[in-house]
Amino acid sequence: MSEGHDRTTDRLARALGWASLGLGVVQVAAPGAVSRLSGVDDSARARGTILLVGARELFHAAVLLGSRNPASWVWTRVAGDALDLTALGQALANRAGRRRGRVAAVTAAVAGITAVDMYTAVRANRPHEDRGEDGRDERTMNLHAAITINRPREEVYRYWRDFENLPRFMAHLESVEMVGGGRSRWKARAPLKKTVEWEAEIVEDRSGELIAWRSTEGALVGNSGSVRFSDAPGGRGTEMRVNLGYDPPGGKIGMTLARLLGEHPEQQVRDDLRRFKQVVETGEVVRSEGSPEGTRAVRQLIQRPAQPVR
Structure with missing residues (x-):
């Protein structure tokens, strides 16, 4: 990978860091307004969720803007995007009218941001896709x-x-x-x-x-x-x-x-x-009654405490 490619990927990562900083400041400073504008609701729970998301964005900003190799931290944003899209999908299913339209717009915007994050993260990993000095395909x-x-x-x-x-x-x-x-x-x-x-x-x-x-x-x-x-x-x-x-x-x-x-x-x-x-x-x-799907992370979201078998 050339030095120019390094700089380009790092510039993208730092731009995402500034985006995280802006989003985080707004979400922490005015969680109620963000909640209403996004079409979610104005409940205490929603405001608390916005605050947590804002804190997470500030963390992204800190590691992306403070790291000497910011591209390696873009995966933290990708993981956050996955959580956001999951939460927005649930909100979209439970909203109607104007609120549903607002949630749909926010979901589309987050999906676009996710695409940029994914692109940057994949660029950061491209050196591993080349062949090594011994000719072995390093993608293996x-x-x-x-x-x-x-x-x-x-x-x-x-x-x-x-x-x-x-x-x-x-x-x-x-x-x-x-x-x-x-x-x-x-x-x-x-x-x-x-x-x-x-x-x-x-x-x-x-x-x-x-x-x-x-x-x-x-x-x-x-x-x-x-x-x-x-x-x-x-x-x-x-x-x-x-x-x-x-x-x-x-x-x-x-x-x-x-x-x-x-x-x-x-x-x-x-x-x-x-x-x-x-x-x-x-x-x-051996399966736990409370964990019939095993240890896959995506399944753990629906698992429950084990109960005696009737």
């Missing part, structure tokens, strides 16, 4: 995780080696079908309720020690992975080490949406391994 995400499972190594290996078992504990997988010759067909959920499919082949298989695979040529989602199995110290079962590499669907923009939806792959891998441990050790994935 590399994920690493490990877990100890209280079962013999051969048993853990056999369960994972049957890829058709993987959807039992990998929440993003819909199905894996073995098609013969060491090949398998995978179908997975992607952000925004999309699905992706690809074929993979086993490239190394050492019983009780290692399984390695990679997607076949032409796969929409290029990926590869390996799992190593070893005896855990102290006779505590099996230690698994997972290494995954893949190209995110939609590139950096797709990764941005995934983060906002609480579906970042690094968190997915950790959650998948915890569920794998539960399945192998107990025979099923």
Whole structure:
């Protein structure tokens, strides 16, 4: 990335910082007026929400205007935009007449600001999309995780080696079908309720020690992975080490949406391994009655305290 590109992205980030400063000052100084003009309402709760949003905007302004690398902080604005759009969507559904029109106008304005924030954030990440000195495509995400499972190594290996078992504990997988010759067909959920499919082949298989695979040529989602199995110290079962590499669907923009939806792959891998441990050790994935959807951030908004099962 050239120095000119650095300066351009930083200028955009600082401009967003000044915008946050202006918005924050107005919202903190006159929350009631902002609430009425936006078509929300003039309740104490609405004014309190506006105050919190104003404080958040002042925080954005502080980090964007005070940082030596402001572009790296634009993600804070993107996250705030997601919260604002969610709240405005709820307000839009509960308003009518002139107030609904005002909320719709504000929603359109916030959506436009979100587009600018996203553009700036993606620009800030562009250096990672180039190829490195070794020719490797740096867009590939590399994920690493490990877990100890209280079962013999051969048993853990056999369960994972049957890829058709993987959807039992990998929440993003819909199905894996073995098609013969060491090949398998995978179908997975992607952000925004999309699905992706690809074929993979086993490239190394050492019983009780290692399984390695990679997607076949032409796969929409290029990926590869390996799992190593070893005896855990102290006779505590099996230690698994997972290494995954893949190209995110939609590139950096797709990764941005995934983060906002609480579906970042690094968190997915950790959650998948915890569920794998539960399945192998107990025979099923343990769910709290109050958290039937698991740990995905977007689902936690609707979760509730657990209650005794009737």
